[in-house]
Amino acid sequence: MHKVVLTALAALGVVGILGVSNTTTANASSKVNDYISNKNIKPAKVTKSIWNGFPKNKYRHGKAKPEGVVIHETANPSSTIYNEIAYMKRNYNNAFVHSFVDGSRIINIANTDYLAWGVGFPGNARFVQFEQVEVHSKSAFAHEVANAAWYTAYLLNKYNLKPNDAAYDGKGTVWSHGSVASHLGGSSHTDPVGYYSATGKKYFGQKYTMAAFYQMVKKYYNGMNVKHTKLVNATYTSVDKQAKLSSKYTKYYLYNHVKGANKNASRQSWSKISPKVGKTYYIDMVAKKSSGTTWYRIKTSKNTTSKTRYWVYSGNLTGVKDVPTETTATATSASASSNAASSSSSSASDSSVSASSSSN
Structure with a gap:
């Protein structure tokens, strides 16, 4: 006892x-x-x-x-x-x-x-x-x-x-x-x-x-916190993409540089990008590490300054795709306006025909 x-x-x-x-x-x-x-x-x-x-x-x-x-x-x-x-x-x-x-x-x-x-x-x-x-x-x-x-x-x-x-x-x-x-x-x-x-x-x-x-x-x-391991190489490519934050993000970390490819890489607080599952973030650069992993540099909006950009492992994001360009949006808008004008002209013509028919 x-x-x-x-x-x-x-x-x-x-x-x-x-x-x-x-x-x-x-x-x-x-x-x-x-x-x-x-x-x-x-x-x-x-x-x-x-x-x-x-x-x-x-x-x-x-x-x-x-x-x-x-x-x-x-x-x-x-x-x-x-x-x-x-x-x-x-x-x-x-x-x-x-x-x-x-x-x-x-x-x-x-x-x-x-x-x-x-x-x-x-x-x-x-x-x-x-x-x-x-x-x-x-x-x-x-x-x-x-x-x-x-x-x-x-x-x-x-x-x-x-x-x-x-x-x-x-x-x-x-x-x-x-x-x-x-x-x-x-x-x-x-x-x-x-x-x-x-x-x-x-x-x-x-x-x-x-x-x-x-x-x-x-x-x-x-x-x-002293990196004794040799840094790996990474290939960087500028892109214009967007993606949504995955629910897996809590398993990983946010970084100021690509982890393992830059000696100054350190963890950052997720609060800096106001994390929310499903929220859209914009990607302006992709890093392909020689070790085989892919990293994205993200920002919270298209116009965010460079100081608010952070690196994340690709597993943090889902649904990566190209960002719709302004040119495409303008063309679509112009096309819609043209169709509307054509429709309006056609309606006017129909009215004219109708009036002519009525006078006859």
Whole structure:
């Protein structure tokens, strides 16, 4: 029974290590971080195991618009990642997080586009949240830190957020549960500060801190946003076409340049083109990448200035066709006017005949 209670509290992210300072003063160097670098530890890949039973509520600024990431720790030394996930599915009405991390796995169980219930009000409506399961060896702890830091960077990158340690002013994007409690309220928990401190000291002879963890997050984030891969070539052609926005657009991103073909390409907010499925956008250039994909440069109207043009993958658009030219429209109008005049003349002639017939 005692184990069940501990698992329950851990899965809800409500245990924490009480009485431990949430200070994140950085060490001059971190033995854990050095170990990760020296051993060239590679973070685990994200395993998606989304359970549809979790509720889907939007963040305070809307779907897929979190403002940061909260790092939790279960505070249960005897649980496993699968025990925690199973318990959370059974008790999600009380609380739940988006993902779980241990020394060898990153398992995403709830859609991060929607909020989770792990830190209370107001944090739940702002942050993606994940739990770390306690591990019990030097290697496992280093791997878990690497997994957690990389996953935090991955989430920041996914949602176009930049790393910013929230511990100092409560205005950042990287949060411990303790920082949320300290700056926003909603709970009194301090995880994962106590777990990091105790485990770092036990296996590395030095307390591990959230400040050191944040340095790992930045390292991974910067690596994600430095293009080490060789850019592909693209052939650009000016066109005058139009197309409608596909319902698939939410799966892709808007860019200022063709992704993978320009070193300055970066994601842009869809709000810049007022996205709406079925809405017509105008294409003034097509890029054919040597990798085989096609990209379109779009604008919201025929006369939009170059500053409001953006690149999208062709899968974002449907029904691509030529824009009707002004010449065609004028000719059609002239033809219609000519037909109307001819019809009018014919009617006048008929009236004349009718009058003549009548006089006869």
